Every structure is written in structure tokens, then in C-alpha cells.
Amino acid sequence: MIDLSFLAHLRKPRRRSGLRNRIIVNSVVILLVLVIATSYTAFASFDLARSVELLFRNSISMEELRSTLRDTQENLTGYLSAKNSESLKEFIRTSTILSGMTSRLNRENKVDDVFLLEKDLAFLLDGYLASAEGAVQAKRGRDVAQYVSLYEDARRNASLIEFLSARMDTIHLDQSLKGFSSYKANISPALVSNGVLLLVAFLLSIALIGRYSYTITEPLARLSVAAEAIGRGEYDHPLPPYEREDEIRTLHDAFVNMQDSIQRAFAELTRKAELERSLMEERMRVLTYQHRLKDAELLALQTQINPHFLYNTLAAGWQLALTEGNEKTAEFLEKLAAFIRYALKPSTRFVLVSEEIECVRQYIWLLKLRFGERFRFRLEAQDEALGYETPALVLQPLVENAIVHGLKDLEEGGDVIVSARLDGETVRLSVSDSGRGMEKDSIALALAAADPEDTTPQHGIGLHNVVRRVALATGGLGRVEIESELGHGTRVTIILQAGKAV
Amino acid sequence: MLPIVVFAIALTGALAVNISLVSRSRNALASTILRNPATVRTARFHVVAILPDTADPFYTHLIEGLRGESEQQNAALQIFYYPSTAIGEGGSTSEEVSRWFEIALRSKADGILLFQPKGMDVARFAQEADSAHIPFVPLAMDAPQAWTRSGVTGDSVSQGKEAGTLVLGLLGSAARIGIILSSDTSLGYAFNEEPFYRGVEETLKDRPGAVLVAAVREEESILGGEDACARMLTEHPDINAILCIDAKATIGAAQVIIDRGNVGQIVIIGSDEDSEVNRLIEKGVVHASIVRNAAAMGQSGVALAIGQRIGLRSPEKISVGYHVIPTRGDGP
Numbered sequence: 001m002i003d004l005s006f007l008a009h010l011r012k013p014r015r016r017s018g019l020r021n022r023i024i025v026n027s028v029v030i031l032l033v034l035v036i037a038t039s040y041t042a043f044a045s046f047d048l049a050r051s052v053e054l055l056f057r058n059s060i061s062m063e064e065l066r067s068t069l070r071d072t073q074e075n076l077t078g079y080l081s082a083k084n085s086e087s088l089k090e091f092i093r094t095s096t097i098l099s100g101m102t103s104r105l106n107r108e109n110k111v112d113d114v115f116l117l118e119k120d121l122a123f124l125l126d127g128y129l130a131s132a133e134g135a136v137q138a139k140r141g142r143d144v145a146q147y148v149s150l151y152e153d154a155r156r157n158a159s160l161i162e163f164l165s166a167r168m169d170t171i172h173l174d175q176s177l178k179g180f181s182s183y184k185a186n187i188s189p190a191l192v193s194n195g196v197l198l199l200v201a202f203l204l205s206i207a208l209i210g211r212y213s214y215t216i217t218e219p220l221a222r223l224s225v226a227a228e229a230i231g232r233g234e235y236d237h238p239l240p241p242y243e244r245e246d247e248i249r250t251l252h253d254a255f256v257n258m259q260d261s262i263q264r265a266f267a268e269l270t271r272k273a274e275l276e277r278s279l280m281e282e283r284m285r286v287l288t289y290q291h292r293l294k295d296a297e298l299l300a301l302q303t304q305i306n307p308h309f310l311y312n313t314l315a316a317g318w319q320l321a322l323t324e325g326n327e328k329t330a331e332f333l334e335k336l337a338a339f340i341r342y343a344l345k346p347s348t349r350f351v352l353v354s355e356e357i358e359c360v361r362q363y364i365w366l367l368k369l370r371f372g373e374r375f376r377f378r379l380e381a382q383d384e385a386l387g388y389e390t391p392a393l394v395l396q397p398l399v400e401n402a403i404v405h406g407l408k409d410l411e412e413g414g415d416v417i418v419s420a421r422l423d424g425e426t427v428r429l430s431v432s433d434s435g436r437g438m439e440k441d442s443i444a445l446a447l448a449a450a451d452p453e454d455t456t457p458q459h460g461i462g463l464h465n466v467v468r469r470v471a472l473a474t475g476g477l478g479r480v481e482i483e484s485e486l487g488h489g490t491r492v493t494i495i496l497q498a499g500k501a502v
Numbered sequence: 503m504l505p506i507v508v509f510a511i512a513l514t515g516a517l518a519v520n521i522s523l524v525s526r527s528r529n530a531l532a533s534t535i536l537r538n539p540a541t542v543r544t545a546r547f548h549v550v551a552i553l554p555d556t557a558d559p560f561y562t563h564l565i566e567g568l569r570g571e572s573e574q575q576n577a578a579l580q581i582f583y584y585p586s587t588a589i590g591e592g593g594s595t596s597e598e599v600s601r602w603f604e605i606a607l608r609s610k611a612d613g614i615l616l617f618q619p620k621g622m623d624v625a626r627f628a629q630e631a632d633s634a635h636i637p638f639v640p641l642a643m644d645a646p647q648a649w650t651r652s653g654v655t656g657d658s659v660s661q662g663k664e665a666g667t668l669v670l671g672l673l674g675s676a677a678r679i680g681i682i683l684s685s686d687t688s689l690g691y692a693f694n695e696e697p698f699y700r701g702v703e704e705t706l707k708d709r710p711g712a713v714l715v716a717a718v719r720e721e722e723s724i725l726g727g728e729d730a731c732a733r734m735l736t737e738h739p740d741i742n743a744i745l746c747i748d749a750k751a752t753i754g755a756a757q758v759i760i761d762r763g764n765v766g767q768i769v770i771i772g773s774d775e776d777s778e779v780n781r782l783i784e785k786g787v788v789h790a791s792i793v794r795n796a797a798a799m800g801q802s803g804v805a806l807a808i809g810q811r812i813g814l815r816s817p818e819k820i821s822v823g824y825h826v827i828p829t830r831g832d833g834p
Binding site (some may be wrong): 109119187200 | 510530531542605
């Protein structure tokens with residue numbers, strides 16, 4: 001398995017350090033310029049010091065050479081005149097020193113006056129040493145003419161060496177003076193230019209400091225103003241864009257992100273508060289519905305007869321009819337007792353659609369016993385809809401309404417259709433009749449009962465009750481629709497959110 | 503942003519100026535006191551020239567010729583100067599010249615050139631150089647009689663002829679000529695024996711009427727030419743042409759002519775050239791100048807010495823020529 005953990009650092013946000021780099025680079029450049037200028041001036045000063053030292057050293061060397069030459073000549077004279085061994089020893093010592101000095105002199109044909117003078121001096125010294133040593137040898141060999149001649153030659157050489165070395169001193173001084181004059185002629189403006197350099201560097205530093213101070217503080221001041229505005233609750237305070245790629249850009253971006261986050265958070269809080277307020281209103285409405293429902297139940301209880309007495313009486317009648325062999329009566333009492341038992345239970349409960357359909361079927365049986373074949377009933381219940389819940393006793397009052405109000409003026413005939421079907425997420429229960437239909441005002445009056453605040457007196461109690469109970473029981477989620485055409489009939493549909501019984 | 507750019511440019515410029523100035527200062531020391539022997543060119547030959555210490559343009563051109571030819575011959579030129587005022591009178595030898603010559607001899611130079619000082623006999627030097635097997639080339643305005651083997655000289659007779667010819671061309675038989683000769687009397691010539699004088703005199707033989715009125719010697723001093731000219735014109739106011747032996751005499755004569763308001767009335771034929779002589783010619787104060795070829799003298803001297811050194815040439819006498827710088831004026 002390939003370890004890709006090393007790529008993790010590549011995803012790290014890039015650190016912006018442009019501002020710091022620019023400040024460092026600019027400072028380094030200024031310092032570098034000053035260091036170069038100072039170094040150059042220091043080198044020039046060092047050269048000057050070295051030149052002065054060399055000038056003195058040359059003079060001293062030349063003086064040492066002359067002094068040694070004089071000593072050598074003196075020792076030579078001393079030896080030749082007195083054949084003094086001490087003088088010979090000293091001659092050998094000083095001539096050795098002189099030879100050492102001579103060996104350090106230039107002997108090449110350099111195209112330079114001083115080096116050529118050195119060459120002249122070197123050859124003169126060679127000649128002097130040769131003559132002097134020759135004179136000493138001739139003295140030892142007692143060759144008087146020879147040592148006198150060589151001594152004279154050495155003396156002449158010494159004289160020329162003195163002359164030349166003095167001239168060399170003069171030439172050295174002359175050249176040095178020329179060099180120093182030229183040095184001075186150039187170094188004076190150099191010192192002025194150094195001053196200008198320092199002044200310009202100072203001004204440049206001031207300008208750079210000013211610029212970077214503005215560059216740094218101006219966006220920070222804008223951020224500060226924006227932060228104060230946010231502190232006052234102006235979360236949408238505009239912040240001008242910042243284009244440079246540096247540390248302040250990082251700060252700016254972070255601030256803008258924070259501003260966006262705060263704005264989003266407050267929007268979310270506002271939305272939640274609004275939602276909670278809506279929920280609270282909804283709860284209040286439900287509580288109102290429940291309160292009204294309780295009132296209605298209390299009223300119903302007050303008006304109910306004792307259901308157990310009625311049910312027991314009917315049961316006793318059913319047994320009596322069976323005892324007397326009157327099966328039709330027995331069946332009638334049985335269905336009536338079942339219907340009454342269903343009807344007398346609390347109307348606020350929820351039942352299955354199948355139970356409600358069964359109740360309507362028993363009620364129709366009872367109606368057929370009463371009215372014979374005067375009305376035609378049809379039950380159309382989808383199996384899919386039967387398992388869903390509905391407020392109890394909502395279809396029977398509508399069937400009763402259809403018979404009592406819709407079809408009552410018909411001399412004969414009249415159709416009543418009861419249906420239950422599943423329509424997507426809703427259960428639709430409807431009762432249709434082919435009666436006289438309803439006025440629009442009546443429809444509006446009936447539907448107004450859905451409003452818990454509605455206290456308008458009703459003529460059709462059954463329809464009014466159904467509309468009110470559907471609204472109360474479902475917390476306003478269920479509703480009743482009424483379609484009617486005068487002379488052609490009415491269809492009342494209860495529309496409920498599909499909810500399975502537990 | 504603009505001030506920063508301006509300051510940055512100023513900073514860079516100031517740095518460049520600073521480095522340039524300091525470098526020049528350092529170079530001034532490096533080329534004199536602090537020069538490194540390893541960086542100095544080593545030549546094949548060592549030539550010593552012993553010259554009078556004078557600002558005369560003739561010698562300036564002579565040195566230019568010496569330097570130019572030395573470089574051509576790969577020789578290191580060493581010049582020893584002797585003061586022109588230190589010359590002994592009456593043909594005695596200058597101690598300083600002798601000393602320089604001896605130094606050159608003992609330092610085993612490859613050639614010695616000596617501009618013959620006034621009153622100095624170079625024959626002894628030639629002998630000593632011969633003994634040391636060092637080529638010796640004397641230089642002189644005119645060949646001394648003592649020279650027998652080698653040397654480079656000018657030709658004052660021809661110079662005088664040229665000057666006379668120029669004057670006669672301008673003035674014809676009406677010429678009244680005055681000559682300013684060199685202060686150098688070392689050759690022992692009287693006025694009428696001076697080569698320049700003789701050259702002028704020779705041209706007048708064929709032109710009856712033209713007269714050589716006077717000849718004077720310039721003084722040793724800087725204003726020696728002026729003194730001589732003023733004196734001559736005072737004594738001979740009929741002079742209408744002045745012939746000068748060198749640049750100093752030319753400039754002095756011109757100054758006198760200007761001061762006296764005789765520009766255009768008296769013809770000046772000068773000698774040699776420098777910026778001042780050229781300016782006077784441009785102005786028409788000096789009609790023409792006969793320029794002795796001093797540079798050629800220097801070149802010939804070095805070439806002859808090195809040629810002898812390497813065995814390609816033998817001792818010989820060389821006479822360098824002259825050329826004339828003409829004026830645009832037509833004369834009086």
C-alpha cells in the first residue's frame with residue numbers, strides 16, 4: 001500500500017510572507033549598497049595606509065642600504081689600509097648584508113622608471129661588491145696595483161650608488177606625491193559622493209518605511225473600522241478588496257470569511273426563531289382545537305342518553321324477537337344495537353376506514369328497512385384505503401344529510417354513493433347524492449365551521465359537525481370539500497392525511 | 503512608488519559614482535606606489551637616454567619618438583635628465599651627465615643615447631661605451647666635428663636655407679633679415695659660422711638687394727627670445743624679416759612684434775612646433791615654422807642602438823629632416 005501521507009503538507013494553506021520578504025529585501029539592498037560603498041572607501045583608506053607605509057619602508061630600506069654601504073666601504077678602507085682582521089670580519093659581515101639587500105632588487109628590464117632604477121642599483125651594487133672583494137683578495141695576494149685599482153673602482157661605485165639611491169628617494173617621493181595627489185583629487189569627490197550616498201540611503205529608507213507603514217497600517221485601519229462596525233451589529237459592513245499577496249491579505253481574507261460566517265450564523269438563527277414562532281402558533285392552534293373539542297364532548301355527554309341502558313334494552317328486544325321466532329325483528333334489533341354501540345362511543349376517537357364503512361353499511365341497511373327501495377345506495381371502498389385512520393362517525397351524518405336534506409323533496413328515486421379511496425398521500429372519503437344541491441352560501445356557511453373561532457348558527461347540524469370535527473381531530477391537517485350543483489346533487493369529500501393505524 | 507524609484511536610481515547612481523571615484527583613487531596608488539612588479543611589462547632591451555631637462559617642444563617630440571620606437575623594439579626606456587643650466591662652460595664635461603652615463607654603463611644597458619650637452623665632448627663616452635660593448639648613439643642639433651662614427655642629428659644648414667628661401671619668396675630683394683640664434687655656444691661657432699646662419703647666407707647670394715642685417719643669440723632665460731628680438735629691432739629698425747632657430751625664439755619674437763604693433767609688417771619664420779607656435783601661425787603673426795623632426799631623431803636613435811645591439815646594424819650617422827608649416831597669409 002502506498003503511503004501518501006507525505007502529500008498532506010502540500011494541502012496546507014500557503015503562508016503569505018510577501019510583505020516581510022519585501023521589507024527584508026529592501027533593507028538588505030540598502031545595507032548592501034552602504035556596505036559596498038563603505039568597504040570600497042575602507043579599501044581605499046587601507047591602500048592609502050599601505051602606500052604611506054611602503055613609502056616609509058622604501059625610504060628606510062634605502063637609508064639602510066646606504067648605511068650598510070658606508071659601513072662596508074669603511075671596513076674595506078680599514079682593512080686595506082691596516083690589514084686589520086677585525087675590519088675584514090666586519091667587511092665580510094656588512095658585505096654579506098649588502099649582498100642580501102642586492103638580491104632583493106629588481107634585475108629585469110621592467111617598463112617602469114623605478115624598477116629600472118632598481119636594476120641600475122642592483123648592477124652597481126654587484127659591481128661594488130665584486131670590486132671590493134677583488135680588492136680584499138688582491139690585498140691578501142699583496143698585489144698593490146690591483147687592490148688600489150679595485151678599491152678606486154669600488155669607491156666610484158659607492159659614490160654612484162649614493163647618488164642613485166638619493167635620486168631614487170627623490171623619484172620615490174615624487175611618484176608618491178603624484179599618487180597621493182591623484183588619490184586626493186579623486187577621494188575628495190568620493191567622500192562627497194559617500195555623503196550623497198548616505199543621504200539618499202537615508203531618504204530611501206524613510207520613503208520605504210513610510211510606504212510600508214502605510215501599506216501595513218492602512219488595510220489594518222480598514223479592518224479595524226470593519227471590526228468596530230461588526231461590534232455595532234453591522235455585519236454587512238463593506239470591506240474594500242485587498243489585492244496584494246502578503247500577510248495582510250491572509251488577515252483580510254480571514255476577516256472577510258469571519259464576516260461571512262457571522263452573517264450566515266445570524267441568518268440561520270433568524271430562520272430558526274421564525275420557525276419556532278410558527279411552531280408555537282401551530283401548537284396554540286392545536287390547543288385551541290383540543291379545548292373546543294373537549295367543550296364539544298362535554299356538550300355531547302350532557303345531551304346523551306344513557307348508552308348502556310339503550311344498548312341493554314335493544315339486546316333484550318333482540319332476545320325477545322328470537323324467542324318469539326321473529327327473525328327479521330331480531331336482525332333489525334341486532335344491527336340497530338351494533339350501530340348505536342358504534343355511534344355512542346366518543347366521537348373524538350380515530351377508527352379505521354373499514355370500521356367507518358361498516359358502520360355506514362349497517363346504517364344503510366336500517367334506512368332500507370325504513371324507506372324500502374325508494375333510495376339507491378352504493379358503497380365503493382378501495383381495499384388500499386381501508387387500513388388508514390379516520391375520525392369516527394364522519395360518513396354516517398353525511399349519508400343522513402343526503403337523505404334528509406338532499407333527497408327529501410324527491411318523490412321517488414335518488415342515489416347515494418359512499419366511496420373511500422387512497423389518493424397518493426391522502427385518503428379521500430366521500431358521500432354523493434343526486435338531490436337538489438346546495439346554495440353557495442350554505443356551502444360557505446358549512447365550511448366555515450372548520451374555523452375553531454366560528455360561532456355562526458347552523459342549519460345542517462350534521463354537515464357542520466363533520467366539518468368541525470374533521471378540523472379539530474386532525475389539527476387542521478384534514479379538510480372537507482363540498483361540490484354541489486343545484487338540481488343535480490351534492491358531493492361532500494373528507495380529505496385526510498394518510499396515516500396507518502398502529 | 504515614484505519617490506522610491508527615484509531614490510533607488512539615485513542610490514544606484516551614487517554608488518556607481520562612489521565606486522568609480524574610489525577605484526580611481528586606488529588606481530592612482532596602484533599605478534605608482536603600490537604597483538605590483540608582476541603586472542609591469544618586462545622588455546627585452548634596456549635603453550638609457552640622457553637628455554636635457556627642458557620644456558622646449560623639440561625635446562618633447564624627441565621623447566615621444568624615443569618612447570614610440572622603444573615600444574616597437576620591445577625596449578624599456580630609461581631617461582636620465584640633466585639640467586641644461588648645469589653645463590660647464592668652455593667645453594668642460596658636466597659631472598652629472600658623466601655620472602648618469604657611468605650608471606648606464608655599469609648597469610649594463612643595451613644602448614645609451616645621449617643628447618649632446620652644450621660644451622661637452624662625447625668622444626670619451628663613445629670610447630667607454632665601445633669598451634663596454636654597449637651601443638652608444640649621440641644626438642645633436644648639428645653634427646659636431648668630433649663625431650667620427652655614429653650619431654643622429656638635425657640639419658641646421660638646410661633649415662637656414664629653407665628659412666631664407668621662404669623670406670625671399672615673400673620679400674624678394676627688399677628683404678632685411680635678422681636672425682635669432684641659439685644661446686648654445688658649445689660648438690664654438692661665431693655668428694657667421696653657425697650652420698643656420700650659413701644656410702640663410704647661402705640663399706642670399708643669388709638675390710642681390712636682400713640683406714642679412716643682424717644676428718643675435720637668445721638668452722638662456724625663459725624670456726630670452728623676447729629680449730634678443732627686442733634688442734635686435736631696436737638696433738636695426740629696418741628689419742622686415744626675423745628668422746628664429748627654435749620655438750622659444752619664435753614665440754619671443756612674435757610677442758615683440760605684437761607688442762610693437764608690427765604684425766603684418768615684419769615676417770617671422772619660426773622653428774619647431776607646439777600649441778603656441780601653431781596658434782601664432784593660425785593668427786598670422788608667424789608666417790611659417792620649419793619643424794625639425796625631433797620624433798624621427800628619437801626613433802632613429804633607438805632603432806640604431808638596438809640594431810647595433812643585436813648585430814643587424816653598424817654605427818652610422820643619420821641626419822633627420824624637417825617640414826614646414828605654412829601660413830595662410832601673404833606677408834607684407
